[in-house]
Amino acid sequence: MKVxxxxxxxxxxxxxLIIVLAIYIRASIGLFPYSGEHRPPxxxxYEAHRxxxxxxLHMRPVANWYTHPGxxxxxxxxxxxxxxxxxxGICARLLDFEGAVQADAYGYESESSRAFFRGTVLLVDLLFFFPAAYFASGGDLNRFASLTLFQPCWILIDHAHFHYTCIQLGFILWMIARYRTIKLTMIAxxxxxxxxxxxxxPVPAMDALRQAWRRAFPDNDVLFSVLVALFILYPFKLDALLRRVFPFHRGVFEDKVATxxxxxxxxxxxxxxxxxxxxPPACGLMTLVAxxxxxxxxPGRCITESDRLRLCIRLTGCSLAFYLFSYHVHEKHILLPLLPLSLCAHEYPDIIIWATSTAVFSLLPLFLHEGSAMALVALIIWTCLGRGRRPSVAWMLLALPLGILLAVDGNPFRERYPYLLPYFVAIFCFLNFLMxxxxxxxxxxxLSGCSFTVEGARNLLFRSLNFSRAPPQKLS
Amino acid sequence: MDKTSHPQEGVGFGLLLRLYCVTALLKALLVRAPYSTDLLVHLHWKSLTRRFPVSAWYTPATGPPYLDYPTCFAYLEWFLGALAQLLRIPLDHENGSVRLSTLIFMRITVIALDVFLFLGMRPWCAGPETAAAASFPSVVLDRLLWVVTHPALWLVDNIHFQYNGLVIGVILYSLGVLFRESVYAEMEKRRSQRGMWRASAAFLVALGLKHTTALSIAPVVGLVLWKQRAWKNIYVVVSGFVWLLLMLGLPFGCVGWRALWERLFPLDERGLFHAYWAPNAYALLAAADKVVARFCALVFSRLVERGLAKSPHGSDLLPMLHRSGRVSNSAGLVQTAGGGFYLLPEWTPMLATLCCVVAMTPSLLALHWAFQESARHGETQPASSDATAVDRLDQRRCMEFLAKICAQVSLSLFLFGWHVHEKALILPVFLAGLGLGPRHPVAAALSTACSLAMFPLVSSPGVRLVRLALLFWHWLYFAPLQPWPPTRAWLLVYSYGGIGLMIGELLASWHGWQRLGLPFLPLMLQSVYSALAVVFAWGYLSWQVWRSTRADYMGCSPNAEAKHLLIAPSVQAGARPLLVRSSSKH
Structure with a gap:
């Protein structure tokens, strides 16, 4: 980034140049196997999305999407x-990939359809994530590169593992970029x-609540978000939808997650x-406390640099607390806390490298399983080179032997205790994330101007509970 | 060159290393890219060099695909095979699919050997403009990036699979050292001799690694070494002798030299064209031949239909035109010895060689005259002339002049050579960029043509975007620095490149050509498109080289390029310059 x-x-x-390089990285990452490639049944x-x-494409009416059995x-x-x-599905039909979206084509895999689906991810990445990243970084190319080039987590999850997370991340970035005006719409x-x-x-909701309290009437943002939600949710039965979307029966975590x-x-x-x-209630309670x-x-007026910085920290902390303590967490959810943090490329370069490398390390078991660990290793070194920092020696001394033990085929320890090493990785990453x-x-x-004294805590408490109608006092 | 002789280093070692790491990481993302059969071929060579003694390497006992690279490369394969065995990596494949560990090993060997490309660029990167190097992009860094990020090389080496980076690196090192020795004035006699030794040894190694690439610059290297009386340098002679021994495999048991020769130059087996037409002069000829023949056949069949002409063979003229009855050169599938064109006479290797010699005459003459001129200059100037008076900018221009000559010679061989592969275009493109400057429109057009010529090699759906991104990055980086350059040449280059790209992408992605009976039309259009750019670049380079020399030869203007060439020996007090002696012969 110095260059x-x-x-x-x-x-x-x-x-x-940055965008084309980012496209190159994403396209070449797409050559690695997607999740569950050639793994029936x-x-x-990838198969899920296909x-x-x-x-x-084939099921009508639309309400049946969330109710069909099986x-x-x-x-x-x-x-x-x-x-x-x-x-x-419509694009596939137009572009002559009809076979890939047949209703009964279970486990359809072909080279061209694979290229097509990889291409759709790249396209939505370019359409949603890149503009959002440009505006959220305020035209600062270092921040832009930090979001698009030097952050392996979502490149890997989207383009190797296969997901469309970039759209979600794009909305979050729009929310950060235009926090005062459209935060609720974007988060909705x-x-x-x-x-x-x-x-x-919680963060935008709380801020909106505070704003609403001050003005005593819902502003355009609230109205608009409600309208958007109603419009999107209108065709569906809400109870079936909720049961599908929040699967409480699937347990508190999947595989070995650093929670x-x-x-x-x-x-x-x-x-x-x-x-x-x-x-589940215990999870909820702990998350709430955290x-x-x-x-x-x-939130301040969210115009000055320090307000934006604080917003990013709040969003990072909030999502990290969810990741660590909430119910049914996947390992890939770690990329959410990294998103606001990556916007602070200038302010906390070392923290970002630490968080990123830990997050990538927590994804290592998943990518070893899928056969794209090489992409992961190459990208994390690329990130360290690009940001001009490296993780601390202590971190590497702990992480590298674990990673090597995990990666090397046929070492006796791995054969004897196949579940222990991923568990160690999870514990190690959990401790790092907790820090x-x-x-x-x-x-x-x-950043809020509080110190860790009793008085400071009391100040903070009063100030945050002070739902007065007066404009908030300017914080340093 | 080490820092003692040139304290002002253009690109430092640290930067070189960092750049290598960055490109290596980006290349490492391509390990899972679909590979060609070349990977299997190299895999087979690794295992055969391990399994058979040196004497049996070039015999038919090894089984196909036969080893047809020179002996030094075979040694390298042997070494890499040993490394693989040490790491317990299997060196076999089942029906063309290799194991993941084997694939990663093979890809990593290519990436690791690319170190030589970076090292080979060092003599070219040590430049005078250190002060400007602080502001990025500097001229010196541009030259380095021109070579190491070139999409054609990435496509061929890291997706298609070959070891071109290594070979080109060694060649560039040899040329760079040779030219710097000839150009830079501060050289002492001993240093110069060591430099000459290093250059010639590197060239011999390159010749032993991949003879076809190294031979395309052999005329220039040979001429320069001849002018410098290399045979009087004991190191050069000894290294040549050792190289000969190594090539014949003598230390390890003799390789049959006749078998080796037949493998290296299989003129009887190989036709004028490779399977994909390389974008050279013959591609244009073949395309014109094809079009005219088709047109004649069409007219003839119409005439037969209307009863205006009679033919014993029916209404189809094409088989009649093609007298020999073999598959035509322009049919697209011409891996084996192919027979002739429809209308043009049969081409022979002898004729091809003659064309090559004629085509590179301007460069060789220019080089010869430049040497003579500098020798005369050395004689007229007193021996005590101040070496620092020689402008460093002129020295750089001199290097560029020599690179231009080299590019012209290798382009001539590419244009008219027998059975040329499209990969052979990479070295001329690099040299043209080094000679004309990477931001020169002609260099850009040539490089675009070269990259597009590689596209048929890597055309699976997954890598289409990768190759486009690589090409665009290179385009963007080497676009002119001013937002709107004064000449309109750039606009032409880019629209030309864009049209070529559309031909390559759109035409190749439509599969209806088979049904139309024209399955090779996209390939033909692409190679004709690239060939036009190559021919233009060749003409431009020839004209440049010729003009600069003529201007000097007729005494119209003092030619800096020739004046400072080989001035080095003249500054030694007392001793008679090396070149003056050689020029007294002429």
Missing amino acids: LQSCRFGQLRKLL RFGD YWSAVT DYWVIDYPPLSAYLAFAI TAVLFKQTSIYFL FWCTISPLLRRTGLLRSRFL VIPFLMGS LLLWCYKEHAK
Whole structure:
């Protein structure tokens, strides 16, 4: 990124060079296998998305999308995702990939249809994520490169593992870019695209509530978000939709995730609490407790740099708390906290490298399983080179042996205890993320002008509970 | 060159290393790209060099695909095979599909050997403008990036699979050292001799790695070494001798030289064209031949239909035109010895060689005159002339003049050579960029043509976007620095490139050509398109080289390029310059 500053090229050419390089990286990452490639009977996320395209294309009326029986990759994302699948189905039909979206084509795989679906991801990435990233970074090309080039997590999840996360991330970025005016609309759209966006929801909701309290009437943003939600949700039966979208029966986590619950899972299993009814409320409660500090402190006018910085920290902390403590978390959800954090490329370069490399490391078991670990390793080194930083020596001393043990085929330890190494990785990453969360608390307090004293805490509490109609006092 | 002789280094070693790492990482993302049969061929060579003794490497006992690279490359394959065995990586394949570990190993060997491309660029990157290097992009860095990020090389090496980066790196090193030795004035005699030794040794290694690529610059290297009286340099002679021994495999048991020769130059087996037409002069000839023959046949069949003409063979003229009855050169599938054109006379290797020699005459004459001129200059100037008076800018121009000559010679061989592969265009493109400057419109047009010529090699649906992104990045980076350049040449280059791209992408993605009976039309259009650019670039380079020399030869203007060439020996006090002696012969 240092090169960008001393470069004599014009702004437009720099931007285009970054975009083309980003396209190259995404297209070549797409050559690696997608999740569940050649793995019958259920394949993976690629098959899920392909099958959704087929289902949405052929099933009428639209309300049936969430009610049709069977358990082969039922649609369990909110309606906007289903609409996207429908649009992709139509494109496939237009572009002569009819075979890929036949209703009964289970596990359809071909080279050209694979290129087609990879191409759709790249296209929506270019249409949704890149403009949002440009505006959210305020025209600063370093921040733009930090979001698009030097952040392996969502490149890998979208273009290797196969997902359409970039749309969700794009909405979140729009929310950050235009926080004062359209935050609720954007977060509502993001939630209606993918339910994991509720990781961010408390922060804009709280701020909107505070605004509404001050003005005593709902503003355009509220109205508009309600309209959008009604419009999107209108054709569907809400109870069926909710049952699909929030699958409480699927357990507190999947595989080995670097969350609190996975870390203490041996304890839970021993005491028989893992399947208990009290676990979801406990998750909710812990998440709420962890999130509350980020809801304190007024958002300011979100124009100055420090306000934006604080907003990013609040969003990071809030989503990280959700990741660590909430119910039914996947390992790929870690890319959500990284999104607002990556916008602070200038302010916290070391923290970003630390968080990114830990997140990538937590994804290592998944990508080893899928056979694209090489892309992951190449991209994380690329990120370190590009950002001009490397993770601390202590971190590497712990992570590298674990990673090598995990990756090398035929080492006796892995054969003897196949589940222990991923578990160790999860614990290691959990501890790192926990420290990141604590750092977020600290940084949030610092930026809000509070210190860790009793008086400071009281100040913070009063200020955040002070729902007065007067404009908020300007914070330093 | 080391820092003692040139304290002002253009691109430092650290930057070189960082650039290598960055490109290596980006190339590592291509490991899972669909590979061609060349990967299997190289895999087979690795295993055969491990399994058979040196004496049996070039015998038919090894089984196809036979080893047809020179011996030094075979040694390299042997070494890599040993490395693979050490790492317990299997060196076999089942019906063309290799194991993942084998694939990754093979890809990583290519990426690792690309180090030599970066090292080979070092003599070219040590330039005078260190102060300007701080502002990015500097002229020196541009030259480096021109070579190491060129899409054609990435497509051929890292997707299609070959080891061109290594070979081209060694060749560029040899040329760079040779030219710097000839150009830079501060050289002392001993240093110059060592440089000459290094250059000739590197050239011999390149010749041993891939003879076809190295031979395309052999005339220039040969002429320069001849002018510098290389045979009097003991190091050069010894290295040549050792190289000969190595090529014949003598230390490890003799390779049959006759078998080796037949493998290296299989003129009887190979036709004028490779399977994909390389964009050279013959592509144009074949296309014109095809079009005219088709047109004649069409007219003739209409005449027969209307009863205006009679033919014992029915209404089809084409078989009659093609007297030999073999598959035509322009039919597209001409891997084996193909017979002639429809209308043009049969081409022979002898004729092709003659064309090559005629085509590269301007460059060789220019080089010869430049040497003579500099020798005369050395004689007229007193021996104590101040070396620092020689302008560094002139030295750079001199390097560029030599690179232009080299590019012209290799382009001539590409245009008229026998059975040329499209990959052979990469080296001339690099040299043209180094000679004309990477932001020169002609270099850009040539590079676009070269990249597009590689597109048929990597055409599976997954890598289409990859190759486009690589091409666009290179285009964008080497677009002119001013937003709207004063000459309109750039506009032409880019619209030309865009049209070529559309031909390549749109025509090739439509599968109806088979049904129309014209399955090779997209390939033909693409190669004709590229060939036009190549011929234009060749003509431009010839004209440039010729003009600069003529201007000097007739005494119209002092020619800086020739004046400072080989001035080095003249600055040694006392000793008679090397070149003056050689020029006294002429």
